[in-house]
Amino acid sequence: MPLPYPYNPAESYTRIGHIMPSSNTWAEPLTYAMNMQEAGRISHHFSRITVQKLALNAASEAHFQFEPMRAAARLLADAPLDVITWNGTAASWRGIEQDLRLCEAIEAETGIKATSATIGYYDLFARKNWKKISLAVPYTEDVTAAIVENYTRSGFEVVHAVSLGCVANVDIGATPPDKVRALLRAAAHDAADCIAVVCTNFPATALAEEIEAETGIAMADSISVTYLDACLKAGVTPRITGWGKMFDM
16 A cells, blocks of 8 residues: 655654643644645654643643653653653743743753643744734633733734633534634634634644635734744744644745
């Protein structure tokens, strides 16, 4: 049976490791789907930490402590990776400093370069000169407000924000496509440089070109942002089409 992608020598691959929330069901399949056009030279590998609910409380905060992250990174580092990324967006409401310190800890633990979804967002905004952001998120209003506060503190203007009110990550992943589209359309704002879909378990990734065509606004989805950022930090520029304007390099 022929393979659906090239099977090249091991040394020719750029290898990316992802630390995932345990309840996430979308980031892996969508990352693989995006990467099909680059499957002959980029590969993705996954480890998990416990994450079930996303809220501004102690139970949620406990998910994001460094030791489980380091343990997941150690497992990934058993493979010859070029970069490790935290494929979660908690620093968008906890503060970018959390992920900067996390990446330092992972690099000290493994000797492998580290990055994250939130770091990837900030780098993308700077690279594209996107300063005015509209947020489309599945979270509660207080989590959304914390994201707005952190974006503002980091120099970005949030011109509009819409949210769904979800706490359980499995509920986020179960959002029906029509409800995803409705949230993205509600996020469209004339003043926005882009719509930022902040959550790596919200199934909006494959809708980027559809929503961009409807609204005329670029869409930056967290799964796409994490994929692109990790590739760039590993030293490779992915040449993929069909996943939105953010991949126009």
